[in-house]
Amino acid sequence: MAAPRTLFDKIWDAHVVDRQEDGTCLLYIDRHLVHEVTSPQAFEGLRLAGRKVRRPDATLAVPDHNVPTSNRAQGIADEESRIQVDTLTKNCADFDVPFIPMNDVRQGIVHIIGPEQGLTQPGMTIVCGDSHTSTHGAFGALAFGIGTSEVEHVLATQTLYQRPAKNMRVSVDGPLPVGITSKDLILAIIGRLGTAGGTGHVIEYAGEAIRSLSMEGRMTVCNMSIEAGARAGLIAPDDTTFEYLKGRVFSPKGAAWEQAVELWRSLPSDEGAHYDKEVHLSASEIEPLVTWGTSPEDVLPITGSIPGPEAGRDANKAKAIERSLEYMGLKAGQKLTDVAIDKVFIGSCTNGRIEDLREVAQVVEGRRVAESVYAMIVPGSGLVKEQAEAEGLDRIFTEAGFDWREPGCSMCLAMNADKLEPGERCASTSNRNFEGRQGPGGRTHLMSPAMAAAAAIYGHLADVRELAC
Ligand SMILES: CC(C)[C@H](C(=O)O)[C@@H](O)C(=O)O
Ligand code: SF4
Numbered sequence: 001m002a003a004p005r006t007l008f009d010k011i012w013d014a015h016v017v018d019r020q021e022d023g024t025c026l027l028y029i030d031r032h033l034v035h036e037v038t039s040p041q042a043f044e045g046l047r048l049a050g051r052k053v054r055r056p057d058a059t060l061a062v063p064d065h066n067v068p069t070s071n072r073a074q075g076i077a078d079e080e081s082r083i084q085v086d087t088l089t090k091n092c093a094d095f096d097v098p099f100i101p102m103n104d105v106r107q108g109i110v111h112i113i114g115p116e117q118g119l120t121q122p123g124m125t126i127v128c129g130d131s132h133t134s135t136h137g138a139f140g141a142l143a144f145g146i147g148t149s150e151v152e153h154v155l156a157t158q159t160l161y162q163r164p165a166k167n168m169r170v171s172v173d174g175p176l177p178v179g180i181t182s183k184d185l186i187l188a189i190i191g192r193l194g195t196a197g198g199t200g201h202v203i204e205y206a207g208e209a210i211r212s213l214s215m216e217g218r219m220t221v222c223n224m225s226i227e228a229g230a231r232a233g234l235i236a237p238d239d240t241t242f243e244y245l246k247g248r249v250f251s252p253k254g255a256a257w258e259q260a261v262e263l264w265r266s267l268p269s270d271e272g273a274h275y276d277k278e279v280h281l282s283a284s285e286i287e288p289l290v291t292w293g294t295s296p297e298d299v300l301p302i303t304g305s306i307p308g309p310e311a312g313r314d315a316n317k318a319k320a321i322e323r324s325l326e327y328m329g330l331k332a333g334q335k336l337t338d339v340a341i342d343k344v345f346i347g348s349c350t351n352g353r354i355e356d357l358r359e360v361a362q363v364v365e366g367r368r369v370a371e372s373v374y375a376m377i378v379p380g381s382g383l384v385k386e387q388a389e390a391e392g393l394d395r396i397f398t399e400a401g402f403d404w405r406e407p408g409c410s411m412c413l414a415m416n417a418d419k420l421e422p423g424e425r426c427a428s429t430s431n432r433n434f435e436g437r438q439g440p441g442g443r444t445h446l447m448s449p450a451m452a453a454a455a456a457i458y459g460h461l462a463d464v465r466e467l468a469c
Contacts, residue, residue: 004270006167007234008202011142011267015125017159024163030124030141032154033110034061034097036088037415038129042152043091053095054158060119061092062100064109065415069378069405072103081416095155108381108407111135111349115219116383118248122237122264127154132349132431133232134225138218139245140237140267142202145226165231166200166276171207174283179465181359182217183351183429183448185209186224187289188281191299198230201277204269205235209283215244216355223350224431227296236268290336290461291433291446293324298433300336302451302463308332327435328443329423336461339445343426344375344456345438346402346449348412351429352380356449357388361396363453363467369401370459376403376418378410402456414439427455 005013018026032055039061046053053059066081076082085102092099100106106113111132114120120136126143127133129151136143146160154160170189189205190197203225205218213221218235225233242261245251252260287301300307306325309332312318325332330339346352346360357379369375377397379385385407388394394404411418412430414437420426422441429452430437433444445461454464 004273006269006273006275007140007204007236007267008142008165008167009273011123011125012164014123015142024161026159027125027162029127029154029158029160030058031114031119031126032059032158033114033126033128033133034059034088034151035065035110035128035130036063036084037065038148039091039151040084040087041148042129042155043095045152046095046155049156051156053097053155056096056098058158059097059155060100060114060117061088061097062107062110062113063088063102064107065409065413067102067107067406067408068417069408069410072406078417105382105386108379108384109349109352109409111219111223112352112380112384115139115215115244116248116381118245118251121245121251121260122241123267127160131226132223134230135219135223135349137222137225137233138215138235139241140234140264142232142234144232165202167274168198168201168203168230168277168279169275170203170205170279170281172205172209172281172283173207174209175212176209176283177286179450179468180283180286180288181448181450182213182220184286184289185283186221187291187296187299187446188286189221190224190228190296191289192281193228193279195227195295195297196229198225198228201230202232202234203228203230204275205233207283210235211238214355215240216353219353220350224296227431237264238268288448288451288464290451291444292328292330292336293321294327294433294435295320295324296431296433296446298324302336302461304336306330306332306334306336329425337463338460340425340460341373341427341445341455342424343420344369344373344452345378345411345426345428345430346376346452347378347380347410348430349380349409350431351449352378352384352407354384354387356429357384357393358391359449360453361393363450363464364400364402364457365396367400367457369456372459373456374403375401375456376405376411378405378418379407381407411438413437414442427452427461
């Protein structure tokens with residue numbers, strides 16, 4: 001009998017083209033997603049070398065980081081952003097790469113549209129010049145971010161050199177308590193592992209709480225694997241996965257579908273497979289979480305208070321806490337629910353899907369955004385926007401005082417017109433709270449869509465369980 005293998009081992013083994021003596025492998029890449037930020041030099045490299053794109057049919061490009069989220073008919077006002085998007089448009093035309101333009105209904109954040117179009121499938125290797133490519137691991141695909149020189153390598157050869165990662169399994173045991181979301185779950189995992197806990201590993205998420213998540217919830221979890229330092233996140237494909245994929249534009253059809261599902265069913269890790277690291281969490285202990293500092297590991301239950309430097313496990317962490325408190329304008333001992341906010345951002349590749357928007361609508365229906373708050377909702381794609389409007393969610397949002405925008409990365413990072421002003425504090429459903437992430441001097445608190453909605457209503461960080469309808 002062959003040795004039992006993990007899901008990661010199986011995908012890896014199936015894609016090795018060549019193995020070098022030091023263990024480095026040349027991997028075949030099934031899908032390559034491209035956006036405007038990390039691709040210009042890669043295309044330029046091809047041009048200079050007189051090379052073509054090896055498999056345009058396995059490649060898809062879309063602008064997302066630099067697109068405006070309002071007044072699109074007028075084009076892109078900011079010159080730098082316009083050049084970025086125009087360059088991608090021209091490169092895709094020159095190299096015959098399938099391209100979704102800004103004003104196409106399928107446009108959106110690259111990690112939202114891959115799954116939406118059925119391009120993301122179990123067992124595949126998927127890369128993109130973007131760290132949150134880990135999102136696609138929710139389908140049991142080995143998906144990871146790459147740098148611009150690697151983007152060029154994949155465009156030219158459809159392969160990539162990689163060193164094998166270690167296997168880690170994070171099991172979340174027991175059912176998720178009512179009102180606890182996939183975002184709380186991944187924030188709890190990052191709080192436990194720390195931002196370096198996953199270094200060198202691919203994390204496979206397992207356990208009852210993970211199995212019970214929808215595909216969208218699983219994407220939220222895998223999306224933030226990179227925030228725990230991991231190379232990628234994975235969830236074993238199952239009936240939930242197959243149901244999501246059935247009938248999508250790029251999903252296999254007819255007999256090919258049956259064959260694909262049969263293959264996909266063989267992917268989950270074998271009984272007794274070896275993991276280099278195992279971590280267990282109990283779902284029943286997870287509460288609605290928010291970050292208070294400038295690292296995604298700085299998580300606390302909303303019922304908690306801001307820590308002081310003495311909470312640091314060593315002198316370095318104590319210093320980091322001190323610096324975070326200063327940057328965030330917070331005082332040790334302050335109750336989280338006493339922290340007033342200026343803005344709310346609901347969107348991003350972590351939480352810009354239809355289920356996230358339904359979660360928000362449930363909380364805000366019939367309520368009003370606090371006078372002191374500006375709140376925006378940015379759907380992750382044009383199709384998410386269309387679906388939300390078909391369900392009447394946009395009316396619930398605008399009647400509550402939210403701004404309803406066009407799809408894109410928006411205020412997840414300050415690469416477009418949506419930014420925080422220095423000193424402004426934001427309740428955000430995105431994935432990074434680094435200094436300046438949402439604009440120079442801006443202060444970010446990460447949380448679930450439901451919690452961001454509650455913060456918008458109260459005007460301060462708040463426990464969504466108090467608003468439970
Ligand atoms: C711009 C891009 C390279 C970057 C990433 O790699 O993740 C961005 O998407 C982010 O979220 O910080
Ligand atoms: S939404 Fe945010 S995290 Fe996702 S790709 Fe865009 S900038 Fe990166």
